[in-house]
Amino acid sequence: MSKNHTHHWISQRVSAGVLVILGLWFVCALLGHKTSSYHEIRAWIQQPVTFVLLSLYLGGMVYHGLLGVRVVAEDYISCPFRRAMVIWAAYGVFVPLGIYGWIQLLTLYIQGLTQTS
């Protein structure tokens, strides 16, 4: 049940590198918006660049995180059935959660497109 571990190893490192950059960007954005009003933050998210970067960040977090959960489960759970159940549970929670989060982002972006300000 090990699949292609090389692919997993590479994916984990690539997603990690992307997340370092996006994570630092996000922290800087939060600092920059420390005194922003709700409307300013909303307008910022509705910008195309922000929408794309936040989407990549959310997707990257979920992807990288699930890869991590997988290795932890593979290391510590010796019963194959339980191990598979834990991994499936993690995917079953975080993939829908991530999709839900992205739909929220998409909704905000589309609302921004149809607003007349």
Next chain:
Amino acid sequence: MTAPEKQPAPPRPISPHLQIYRPQITSVLSIFHRMTGLFLMVGIGVFILWIESIGAGKGAYDQFIAHGRSFLGLLLSFGIMISFFYHMGNGIRHLVWDFGHGFDLTTIRRSGWLVVIFSVCAALTLFGILLLD
């Protein structure tokens, strides 16, 4: 399965490990990388709650921020921040190893302490700037 049913074997003895092995910068930072990684999955949930609150209007957003500024909210926020910076810093340390550098014990100890100091300082700074005023 064609093999006949067997009684489950009694648990075999194993040598003590966690009880006797002295915690070191190598082992402790390694397990913290895993722990912070798992805890950051909770952070994903908070991130999504933040986005959802923005989509739900000013009232929902203000409520989200108010929850974040409660005692438990501040505790959780700080936990996420320190986990975030630790996992990022130690993650970069891992990436450097993946490129083949920094395996001598001196560099491992120094980079390890650097990651710990960075995590604490960055988390305190971000927490102080964003949540204390």
